[in-house]
Amino acid sequence: GWNTPMTCRVLFFLLKTHQNQIATARTMRTSMDSIRLHLRESLQQQRDKVGFNLAALRSLRHEWEDKMTAHFFDEVKIQEILEKSTTKRKFVGMTIS
DSSP states (O other): OOOHHHHHHHHHHHHHHTHHHHHHOTHHHHHHHHHHHHHHHHHHHHHHHHHHHHHHHHHHHHHHHHHHSOOOOOHHHHHHHHHHHOOOOOOOSOOOO
8 A cells, every 4th residue: 555656666776775685684585575475466456557547548539539520421322322222112913993
């Protein structure tokens, strides 16, 4: 629940500064593993949140583009489709006397 970017900066600074002491002390390994696991979990949650928000923004952009873009249609093609769909009906077998 801490500020993840600040935590990463502090952790990396401490690791760079005290690398030799951390590597030789076996007691530090358990606490470093714990920090690593919690940090990875926190980073994964933030990554998922950013991905979800990015997908939502893309969806909103597509909706906005659909509303704000004028759609042009080929009138010749539309006329051809209409002509094909309207068939004249013939009455077969009826005789008028």
